[in-house]
Amino acid sequence: MTRLNVVLxxxxxxxxxxxxxxxxxxxxxxxxxxxxxxxxxxxxxxxDRLLVERRAQATPLxxxxxARQQLQMRMVTPGITQYVNAPSAAPAKEARP
Numbered sequence: 001m002t003r004l005n006v007v008l009x010x011x012x013x014x015x016x017x018x019x020x021x022x023x024x025x026x027x028x029x030x031x032x033x034x035x036x037x038x039x040x041x042x043x044x045x046x047x048d049r050l051l052v053e054r055r056a057q058a059t060p061l062x063x064x065x066x067a068r069q070q071l072q073m074r075m076v077t078p079g080i081t082q083y084v085n086a087p088s089a090a091p092a093k094e095a096r097p
Contacts, residue, residue, distance in 0.1 A: 056062070066075040074080075
């Protein structure tokens with residue numbers, strides 16, 4: 001009978017240790033999940049901020065200012081426009097004698 005009691009006590013202790021370990025893992029995973037949700041929220045806010053910044057940087061006035069200042073571009077005028085004529089589609093073949 002005492003041997004049965006020792007075995008049952010050992011099973012009880014192992015069961016209790018398994019329960020404590022599973023609760024610990026559950027809490028650890030929950031904390032990791034909460035940290036991931038916090039990071040997701042932070043990244044979403046940063047993404048929205050960057051989208052607003054990109055829209056502000058891509059306005060036509062801003063692009064024109066950068067083109068003038070950094071690229072030394074200027075507005076098109078008829079005086080500086082060069083027209084190029086496209087060559088004819090195919091030259092006519094000469095007649096053979």
